[in-house]
Amino acid sequence: MVNQAEEKIRELFEGTIDFKGQDHVESTIHYWLIITTAVSFVVGLAFQDISYTFKLFFGSSALLALYVVPPWPFLTRNPVTWLPEMPPSHTKKSQ
DSSP states (O other): OHHHHHHHHHHHHHOOOOHHHHHHHHHHHHHHHHHHHHHHHHHHHHHTOHHHHHHHHHHHHHHHHHHHSSOOGGGSSSOOOOOOOOOOOOOSOOO
């Protein structure tokens, strides 16, 4: 029972995601940071308080980290199927 829980925790923190998951994460980070930067700036400007700008930006960045850092199951849906290992070929002969 303890080994099963330990194995689940190890799988959770292993950190492997597939290429499509990496592409999704990259797009999400890109758009999220652009939008939250603009919203944080507007909110800070509207309230004339730079602390609102920083709190909103860093809070949204923390939420973004929770979304993209762990290898969630939706990021590992498309595993890579590797080709089988080929035996070494001896094409060059010693002369």
